[in-house]
Amino acid sequence: MTEMVFGAAPARVGDPILPRWWRTIDRWSLTAVMMLFGVGLLLGLAASVPLAEKNGLPQFYYVTRQAVFGAVxxxxxxxxxxxxxxxxxxxGVIGFGAAxxxxxxxxxxxTDFGKGAVRWFSFGFASVQPSEFLKPAFVVACAWAMSAAQQPAGPPGRAISFGAMxxxxxLLALQPDFGQASLVLFSWGVMYFVGGxxxxxxxxIAGLTAMGGWIAYHSSEHFARRIDGFLSADIDPRTQIGYATNAIQEGGFFGVGVGExxxxxxxxxxxxDxxxxxxxxxxxxxxxxxxxxxxxTVVMRSMARLTAERDPFVRLAGAGLAAAFGVQALINMGVAVRLLPAKGMTLPFVSYGGSSVxxxxxxxxALLALTRTRPQGQIGEILGRRAS
Known part of the structure; x- marks a missing residue:
């Protein structure tokens, strides 16, 4: 007997790759991601034109680049x-080493591109932000270490993952990039929690994190300035947060109109951002x-499918990837409505940026690969065999 999540048909040996992939993939999550990318292009048509004109570039320069990045x-x-x-x-392990x-x-x-934080490699025609590629690779590598620790005579995977974290x-805090650092810490914490x-x-660990934040506040002017701005009762209307807050208020329920x-x-x-x-x-x-x-949709569907997973690595890596994806979106939107301090974090698949997209x-x-349906024994059958 096998249990197929959400009623998907099991993959048959010898099936062509594409039909087997289409039967086992989470099509709801795949559709949601494609829609997010479409929304990103729609918003890019409005948001990037002023910047292109300011930089003396064709009106749709950034939209075209975003479409290319998105296709890749x-x-x-x-x-x-x-x-x-x-x-x-x-x-993931190889990618983590390279990143x-x-x-x-x-x-x-x-280089810092004048933003005060050294986060990018500039190649003239393009730039790369290594921390963006580090996040998914870090999650997969740590999930592998944690799952290996559950094997008989396995390595001290939890300690290894903690040291890597x-x-x-x-390294991220020294750039400084406290947003990505907090995202890495959160995804690791989710995997550690799921791992028992x-x-x-x-x-x-939460106490140590709070202590680290206190130290960062008193040692980094960049960090302290953002925290002070967030805690201030008044919003300077000439700051990015001020402009964003006013725009959200002006939009109301249906918005002011396309292009307006x-x-x-x-x-x-x-x-x-x-x-x-x-x-x-x-x-x-x-x-x-x-x-x-x-x-x-992406986060909840992924977590739901992972609850039926028996492989510790798949369960840990999938939970970490889903958490990182969802929390990054939450942080970006939370900053815009002033629920969180400014962190300079993109909105996945929607914001412009080659490295991010x-x-x-x-x-x-990787998340879709890990949440594909696979034949798995009924949990009752597994417990019954262990009891007997």
Whole structure:
């Protein structure tokens, strides 16, 4: 007897790859991702034109580039989603090694593009942000280490993953990139919790994180300025948060109309970090609600399918990838409505950016690969065999 999640047909040996992939993939999540990318292009048509004109470029320069990045991302996502869990694990471990080395080289060869944080490698025609590619690879590598620890005479995988997390978070904080550091820490914490970590240990880690935030506040002017701005009772209308907040208020329920928004002319990051403000102003709460539902669809569908998974690696890696994807979207939108301090984080598949879009494609491709339906024994049968 086998249990097929959501009634999908089991893959038959010898089936062609594409039909087998289509039967076993989570088509709801795949559709939601494609819709998010479509929304990103729609918003890019409005948000990126002022920046292109300001930089003396063709009006749809950034939209065209986003379409190219998106096409590459979708192809990569589909190809990765066809992999087996073992292949995802190998790809993640190799990718983590490459991204980690890139992160170490940033202080030497990286640039900040005048933003005060060295996060990118510039190649003239394009730039790459290693931390974007590090996130999914880190999750997969740590899930492998944690799952290996559950094997008889296995390595101390939890300790290894904890050490990797501490090193990565410190490297990101030194850039400084506290947004990505918090995302890495959160995804690791989710995997550690799913893996059965005691609450006392998780509480201790939370305490250490709070202490780290206190140290960062008193040692980093960049970090302190953002926290002070967030805690301030008054909002400076000339800041990015001020412009974004006003745009969201002006949009109301149905928005001011397509092309009628003004925030895109005031915000330098309207096409990236504050793209949701453009959506709220021109299309209103209706489009914002649709975007939230699409992200929730991917996260909730993935988590639901993972509950039937028996493989510890698949369960841990899938939970970490789904959590990172959802929380990144939550942070981006939370910053725009001033529920969270400004962190400079993109909205997956919607914001402009080659590194962000392609890395999101890699992460979701791995998530789709891990949540594909596979024959698995009924949990009652497994417990019955163990009891007998």
């Amino acid at each position: 991302s979708i192809v990569v996502m589909v190809l990765i989603s066809m992999l087996s869990p073992a292949q995802v694990r190998r790809l 980690f080395v890139s992160l170490l080289l940033l202080p030497i060869f990286g 501490v090193v990565v978070v410190l 970590a005691p609450f006392l240990l998780l509480g201790g 928004g003004t925030v895109k002319w005031s915000l330098p990051d309207a096409h990236t 504050f793209i949701i403000a453009v959506a709220a102003e021109e299309y209103g709460l209706v489009l914002v609600a649709v975007i939230i539902v699409l992200y929730c 392609i890395a999101s494609g890699i992460a979701v491709g």
